[in-house]
Amino acid sequence: MPSRQQRDAWRAWFNPVFDLNWDSDEAELPFEAESTTWSAGGAILSRVRAPKLHSLRGAHHVRRDPTDHWVFAIGTVESHITLGDRDLLVPATAPFLISLGDPVESRREADDRLHLYLPRDRFAALAPELDRVRGQVIEGGLGQLLADYLRLLERAVPGLVADDLANLGDAVQAMVAACIAPSAARAAQAATQVDLTRLERVRQAIRRRLHSATLTPASLCRDVGMSRSQLYRLLEGEGGVIRYIQGHRLRAIHAALSNPADDRSIAAIAESCGFYEPSTFSRTFRREFGATPSDVRAASRCGVPLPAAWRPQMQAELASLSACLRAF
Structure with a gap:
């Protein structure tokens, strides 16, 4: 869009969920930004590349737009978050969870970040655990695992067919549960997602x-x-x-x-x-x-x-004898 329309267009995209503020000396500057959103089996995955931002969701936004999704966010720069009377500094690359049922204010420099929106109705089974950790940074190894998983989703979701997308919500739920409220049973449920995420981490390390x-x-x-x-x-x-x-x-x-x-x-x-x-x-x-x-x-x-090069056309569910021997 023409530079003079970019800020208004960006504000219109997020209205009424969020409002955006900027200083008077920034109002006339270009605002080149991009937001891409995918359906992910009942969850919503979003990637936002944008310049310096100051976003607001006040009590009047909550009343006007009663969206109450949980939102995990990971960015490449640190964010300053205000929740009620709490001021938090969220490190770069760390997942942070908010609920859109709560007023929230965020300030950050130019960033490229991912958001995973979890509707309460679809993910009601996780409500106690998600509400317990909302307003918190998911730290440590499990937090890093969740961040890696969101990046893996970003790469995978655009290529998934409808049947795969339909089943993705359960996989997302299992992975989130395993990272925010780990238990032996939840770790077993999320084992495939955890392995895929770890494999992607290994692949990236090898490429580097x-x-x-x-x-x-x-x-x-x-x-x-x-x-x-x-x-x-x-x-x-x-x-x-x-x-x-x-x-x-x-x-x-x-x-x-x-x-x-x-x-x-x-x-x-x-x-x-x-x-x-x-x-x-x-x-x-x-x-x-x-x-x-x-x-x-x-x-x-x-x-x-x-x-x-000639390759055998494998129609079997398991593609090697080794795989068969491990499976049975």
Whole structure:
């Protein structure tokens, strides 16, 4: 929108749930912002990228718009929150829970944040636990796990089909319950969601250190805060820790070789991803992709795609003997 209309448009989007304030010297400045919202199985997931904000939900907003959803928020900068007579400083990346049934005021600098809205009717089973921790930061390892889960939802939800979305609410409920009121039973209910979230955390850690010679199972355990046994159990279905790391490195090499603008030698690209023995690298690469590194580079530079490597078409619910043996 034209810059002169941006602030009014942003205010109109959030009205009457929230109102927005800004200083007189900010009123004429552009306000380039983006809000994206997804349905998530009865929950609502929202990502907001916006400049400096001062938002208000006063008693008159609560009366005018009796929305009483719970809202988890995680941001990349700290937030100043006022709830009644309490002033709180919420650290960056920490989940914070409010109820839209309560007046609340928030101030923060430019941020990129996620919100998970939980309607009371849909998530009534969690009402006692959510009301107990509303107005609080969810701290520690469980808080970080919940933050990672919201980021995983952001990446996954846009690609889900209707049937998957219909079942997502129960998974969200189980995960939230496990993080705010942990128990053995709730941990068991949320086990799949917890494992998916931990796997995403491992994937991100590997991507950050993909070109590091010190990326090992031991260092990965330290990076993601898991014990060796936890990490090996988590990646058992992925072929093991070493194989999982190797797979990410091979795909990074394949991407580099497929980029005509990357003029590094094949050996240099391989070494940058931890492969120092040419014959071992070439054999491993060919086993993974069904073509040699030279074939991939030549095809990229000629603009001729290689035929896809043959893969078996698996129709079974379990895709390997190993998976069958673990399941039965």
